[in-house]
Amino acid sequence: QKEVEQNSGPLSVPEGAIASLNCTYSDRGSQSFFWYRQYSGKSPELIMFIYSNGDKEDGRFTAQLNKASQYVSLLIRDSQPSDSATYLCAVLNAGNNRKLIWGLGTSLAVNP
Amino acid sequence: KAGVTQTPRYLIKTRGQQVTLSCSPISGHRSVSWYQQTPGQGLQFLFEYFSETQRNKGNFPGRFSGRQFSNSRSEMNVSTLELGDSALYLCASSPTGTETQYFGPGTRLLVL
Numbered sequence: 001q002k003e004v005e006q007n008s009g010p011l012s013v014p015e016g017a018i019a020s021l022n023c024t025y026s027d028r029g030s031q032s033f034f035w036y037r038q039y040s041g042k043s044p045e046l047i048m049f050i051y052s053n054g055d056k057e058d059g060r061f062t063a064q065l066n067k068a069s070q071y072v073s074l075l076i077r078d079s080q081p082s083d084s085a086t087y088l089c090a091v092l093n094a095g096n097n098r099k100l101i102w103g104l105g106t107s108l109a110v111n112p
Numbered sequence: 113k114a115g116v117t118q119t120p121r122y123l124i125k126t127r128g129q130q131v132t133l134s135c136s137p138i139s140g141h142r143s144v145s146w147y148q149q150t151p152g153q154g155l156q157f158l159f160e161y162f163s164e165t166q167r168n169k170g171n172f173p174g175r176f177s178g179r180q181f182s183n184s185r186s187e188m189n190v191s192t193l194e195l196g197d198s199a200l201y202l203c204a205s206s207p208t209g210t211e212t213q214y215f216g217p218g219t220r221l222l223v224l
Contacts (some may be wrong), residue, residue: 032211043202043215044155088155092211099168100211104154
């Protein structure tokens with residue numbers, strides 16, 4: 001069964017620090033990877049996606065993809081209390097039956 | 113552009129009843145996916161519709177069904193409700209040719 005795994009946390013970081021969130025996946029053929037943020041009681045919102053090995057930066061967020069090791073990570077620089085949320089990793093599985101496989105999410109708490 | 117909308121936002125039903133939830137995608141998006149989210153199980157994929165056809169289906173019993181109309185609006189129906197159906201039901205739409213999903217606010221269903 002194709003899986004996406006994330007540490008449930010909570011991950012606690014001080015304000016201004018770098019938060020590092022990790023996600024591993026089992027389907028070696030996966031090609032598209034997404035990070036979503038979900039505040040308590042709200043729906044997930046897209047942060048960014050990445051397709052190619054390496055880093056992709058968008059403001060304070062950097063996604064890192066390593067297909068050989070089958071992991072994708074999200075770095076949040078200069079973490080703010082408003083970044084406190086659950087971060088969901090989603091991976092598009094390969095093959096004809098294409099659908100997103102979701103991790104259970106990592107809870108992040110940024111302490112002032 | 114207006115975002116994904118879902119109605120109703122909250123619903124209370126009793127066991128054995130049925131329920132219909134509605135989703136209007138972002139204008140121009142033809143793909144609509146439905147998810148069930150519970151604290152312990154995370155985001156569970158229900159089904160995806162594209163141009164009025166079910167393109168993909170998750171592992172839910174036949175009590176869960178859906179459809180999509182020619183204007184891309186979608187409905188999902190749950191018959192013979194069970195206590196375990198209490199969850200947040202999320203709808204997401206995607207632009208054609210991408211797997212990036214944009215979520216609506218969700219419908220919170222409580223089955224008593």
